[in-house]
Amino acid sequence: AQSVTQLGSHVSVSEGALVLLRCNYSSSVPPYLFWYVQYPNQGLQLLLKYTSAATLVKGINGFEAEFKKSETSFHLTKPSAHMSDAAEYFCAVSATGHSNYQLIWGAGTKLIIKP
């Protein structure tokens, strides 16, 4: 069975600093991995996804993530944080072995940007 672990329920960084949000997955088959962002009182918006084409994936708003099979990780980074990045970020894996392609989600990491 697949699972996702996000380390740190809250991450606080200063504006302009590096953002690093951690995601580790468990999967017995090659995974498809996603990062979504959720702004307050809104739905989920796709940031980027890994589909085995390239290990370094670039997404919207300057975010990128690197798939590392040896570490079973898919950490999300952004070189310079902006106040508008304050939101909750979710890592998810597509549940292979199911015909319904459901997503299995981490618990989320709330990103706080300090001025």
Place this chain on the structure above:
Amino acid sequence: DAGVTQSPTHLIKTRGQHVTLRCSPISGHKSVSWYQQVLGQGPQFIFQYYEKEERGRGNFPDRFSARQFPNYSSELNVNALLLGDSALYLCASTIAPQGHQETQYFGPGTRLLVL
């Protein structure tokens, strides 16, 4: 083009009542999935529908049911509401459940409060 739309945006019910939540997918999308997101947690998969047929069901009791209409819109019904059903209910659409790399597009959600 409009994104995924959900109605109502907010809802307050009392224990024992039933509720119907509605979702309209992106035009051209034929598959709809429902997720429950309890405060402070990641979403949990409830159902997926494609071409009016149920393609998958998560670990939810029979009080939860859904259906998809010929125009691909969908309803989620919850009977005999419990306090623990209080959550944000998210609808996501895809063109078709063609593969695990398929991106799911989410609506803004319906926030249900059960008193």
